[in-house]
Each structure stands twice: as structure tokens, then as C-alpha cells.
Amino acid sequence: MNQQIIQEDDIRREEEFNARIAAGKTIEPKDWMPERYRRQLLRMMSQHAHSEVVGMLPEGNWLTRAPSLMRKAVLLAKIQDEAGHGLYIYSGAETLGTDRSEMIDQLLSGKAKYSSIFNYPTLNWADMGAIGWLVDGAAIVNQTVLAKCSYGPYARAMVRICKEENFHNKQGYQIMAVLMRGTKAQQEMAQDAMNRWWWPSLMMFGPPDKDSPNSGDLMRWKVKLQSNDDLRQRFIDRTVPQAEAIGLRIPDDKLKWNPQTRHYEFGEINWEEFNNVIRGNGPCNKLRLKQRRDAHAEGNWVREAAAAYAAKHARA
Amino acid sequence: MSNQHQWPAWEVFTQKTDGEAHEHAGNVHAPDAEMALLNARDVYGRRQEAVNIWVVPSSAITASTPDDVGPFFDPANDKMYRWPNYFKTPDGIKQI
Ligand SMILES: [Fe+2]
Numbered sequence: 256m257n258q259q260i261i262q263e264d265d266i267r268r269e270e271e272f273n274a275r276i277a278a279g280k281t282i283e284p285k286d287w288m289p290e291r292y293r294r295q296l297l298r299m300m301s302q303h304a305h306s307e308v309v310g311m312l313p314e315g316n317w318l319t320r321a322p323s324l325m326r327k328a329v330l331l332a333k334i335q336d337e338a339g340h341g342l343y344i345y346s347g348a349e350t351l352g353t354d355r356s357e358m359i360d361q362l363l364s365g366k367a368k369y370s371s372i373f374n375y376p377t378l379n380w381a382d383m384g385a386i387g388w389l390v391d392g393a394a395i396v397n398q399t400v401l402a403k404c405s406y407g408p409y410a411r412a413m414v415r416i417c418k419e420e421n422f423h424n425k426q427g428y429q430i431m432a433v434l435m436r437g438t439k440a441q442q443e444m445a446q447d448a449m450n451r452w453w454w455p456s457l458m459m460f461g462p463p464d465k466d467s468p469n470s471g472d473l474m475r476w477k478v479k480l481q482s483n484d485d486l487r488q489r490f491i492d493r494t495v496p497q498a499e500a501i502g503l504r505i506p507d508d509k510l511k512w513n514p515q516t517r518h519y520e521f522g523e524i525n526w527e528e529f530n531n532v533i534r535g536n537g538p539c540n541k542l543r544l545k546q547r548r549d550a551h552a553e554g555n556w557v558r559e560a561a562a563a564y565a566a567k568h569a570r571a
Numbered sequence: 572m573s574n575q576h577q578w579p580a581w582e583v584f585t586q587k588t589d590g591e592a593h594e595h596a597g598n599v600h601a602p603d604a605e606m607a608l609l610n611a612r613d614v615y616g617r618r619q620e621a622v623n624i625w626v627v628p629s630s631a632i633t634a635s636t637p638d639d640v641g642p643f644f645d646p647a648n649d650k651m652y653r654w655p656n657y658f659k660t661p662d663g664i665k666q667i
């Protein structure tokens with residue numbers, strides 16, 4: 256009997272919740288929400304936060320080798336922003352009832368996922384340009400839409416992040432533009448980076464809509480407002496002219512403008528590669544996890560010192 | 572693996588320019604108020620967003636709940652006369 260009342264209560268609450276979503280209302284941490292909404296959102300937000308944190312590693316690789324002091328300062332500021340992005344999203348995710356330390360444990364133990372793009376190596380300086388321009392460019396397309404999602408803390412974190420991403424995007428594009436105005440070797444370096452980062456950037460939007468298992472729920476709850484394929488198309492449409500403007504070739508023979516649809520058509524994405532990287536067999540999966548674990552372990556004395564200092568002053 | 576429990580959370584309020592009210596910016600984790608201020612500066616003030624920062628232990632905040640949003644704010648709902656445009660002014664008056 257009691258069980259039945261509780262169930263009916265949940266059904267009524269879920270109907271109210273769906274009505275609020277349909278009306279475009281924002282869900283806040285203390286609002287009732289279906290358990291699946293909480294779980295899916297927590298999964299998505301923690302993966303997003305992990306991606307910001309792991310995303311610092313491929314770029315950190317070039318901090319000591321940036322070609323000038325100015326480039327070094329800019330790259331450092333960009334990477335510091337990414338640490339901030341991780342913090343904003345972790346604190347948003349904590350409102351769903353999981354401690355940040357727990358999420359970080361899941362990352363360090365290898366249980367949690369992060370964006371597979373960061374499992375590719377950064378081989379030359381132009382990769383810093385390609386990452387800022389393409390990877391952060393793809394992130395902007397994604398995050399601009401997420402800034403209107405139904406969960407308040409996530410949406411607000413995205414608004415803050417989007418303001419900073421434009422800097423990341425522009426500094427990357429400028430690196431590429433300068434290389435393309437340079438010597439033949441510099442131009443080739445830029446094109447090589449383009450060739451390696453283009454396809455993985457397209458994969459950042461996730462599997463095609465027909466094979467995207469979690470999309471249905473997330474779209475219904477307005478956590479996702481546009482499908483993977485739509486976002487990917489939007490990224491391609493805005494990025495191709497930018498490449499052409501500085502003389503970079505898109506490594507896709509099938510790419511062509513369709514004046515009827517007013518969109519670019521493009522070639523087949525290698526989803527086998529994508530799935531393989533997700534399964535842990537990308538070029539740098541093991542290295543990234545090791546780097547992250549080492550950084551965490553090496554920072555331990557700082558955390559211990561801060562805690563000891565706080566404890567000492569709490570006693571005084 | 573993080574071999575420690577989590578530091579407490581602090582809510583961060585930033586004042587954008589001199590003379591303005593402090594606004595909620597977000598939160599940080601820190602072992603004490605002093606570190607919370609430094610973390611808040613690094614996370615919420617990297618682009619001159621603040622001339623002054625407050626940090627408050629998150630646990631010290633008491634909030635109204637969304638469940639009683641109706642009854643809780645009810646006293647304000649039937650007092651439209653608290654707005655000046657509730658009152659019609661006679662025709663011909665230019666300014667009041
Ligand atoms: Fe970011």
C-alpha cells in the first residue's frame with residue numbers, strides 16, 4: 256500500500272518535472288528530478304570536467320618549447336583557463352550529490368571517461384594552433400548550446416566558459432595564420448597539424464545520431480538541445496571558410512559546398528578509430544592517465560601543507 | 572587515490588567595480604578562508620572581474636526551498652500598489 260503511494264507520488268512528480276522542462280524552466284539542485292536525469296547529467300558533467308583537466312596535458316607538452324616568451328605566456332594562460340573550466344564543471348556536478356574528490360578518484364583509477372581527442376599526441380608547434388582553433392572551436396559549438404541546457408548549474412558554468420573559449424579559439428587560429436604566412440616548412444607544419452586534427456575534431460561531437468544511445472533521453476530533458484550530427488555540421492560550416500582564408504586544405508576529398516542545403520557535404524568519418532580510442536587503444540591513452548596520476552601525486556605535498564596550515568590556525 | 576577527504580566548499584562573491592554590490596560568482600574548495608580567497612582570485616578573477624572578493628563557508632548559507640516557492644513569497648503577490656505604475660495620474664500632468 257505504502258509502496259504504491261510512493262510510486263504514484265513519483266509519477267506525479269515526474270509529470271510535473273516534464274512539464275517544467277517543456278515550459279523551458281531551469282532545474283536547480285534542490286528541485287525534484289528523476290533519478291535517471293541526475294545520473295545521466297552527472298555522467299555527462301563529470302566526463303566534461305575530466306576532459307577539461309586532461310585537455311591540459313597535450314598542450315602542457317609545449318609550454319617549455321613555445322617559440323617565444325609571448326607564445327609561452329599565452330599558452331600558459333589558455334591552459335590555466337582549462338583548469339578553471341574543470342573547476343566550474345566539477346562544482347556544478349557536485350550539486351548532483353557527488354563529491355569532487357570522488358569524481359577525481361574515478362578519473363585517476365581509469366574508470367571515468369574523458370573526450371577521446373586528448374588521447375592524440377602533440378607532435379609539433381602547429382599542433383597548438385590546431386588544438387586552439389579546431390578542438391576549442393568544436394568545444395565552443397558544443398558549449399554554446401549547452402549554455403541553454405535545462406540544468407542551471409551546468410548552464411551557468413557554460414556561460415562562463417564560453418566567454419573564455421573565444422580567446423582559446425582565436426589564439427589557435429592566429430598561430431596557424433602566422434605559420435601559413437611563413438616559410439614553406441612552416442606552411443607544411445601547419446598543414447600536417449591540420450591533417451592530423453581535422454577528423455578527430457569531427458569525432459568530438461560523438462557518434463552519428465543513429466548510433467547515439469543516450470541522446471534520446473538527453474534531448475527530451477533538454478540537456479542536449481541539438482543532435483551530434485547537427486552540431487558537427489555547424490562546426491564544419493563555420494570552420495571550412497576559416498581554413499580557406501589562410502590557405503589550409505581540409506583533408507577530405509569529398510568535402511564540397513552544397514548550394515541547395517547551404518551546408519558542406521563531407522566524407523565518411525572513421526568510427527572504428529573513434530571506438531578504438533574510446534576503448535583505450537588510442538596513441539596516448541596510457542600516457543595521459545599516467546601524466547594525470549603523476550601530477551596528482553606530485554601535488555600532494557601542497558595539499559598536505561595547506562591542510563596542516565589550516566589545522567594549525569584553527570587551533571590557535 | 573586522492574588519499575585525503577575533501578576540503579570544505581566556499582561560496583564566492585565578487586565586486587566588479589568600486590561602489591557596486593557583491594554578486595555570487597561560484598564556489599571553490601579550500602582548507603581555510605585564506606586559501607579560499609586565493610583560489611577564488613585564481614578561478615573567478617583572472618580577467619579583472621573583481622576588485623573585491625568575499626568567501627563564505629557554503630555550509631553557512633541558509634536558502635529558501637523551491638518546494639515552498641508559492642507560500643513563501645505569497646505575502647508579496649497581492650500588493651501591486653507597491654509599484655508606482657499602479658497609480659494613474661490625472662491627464663495633463665507632465666512629470667511626477
Ligand atoms: Fe575548456
Ligand SMILES: [Fe+2]
Nearest residue numbers: 337391420423
Ligand atoms: Fe578551451
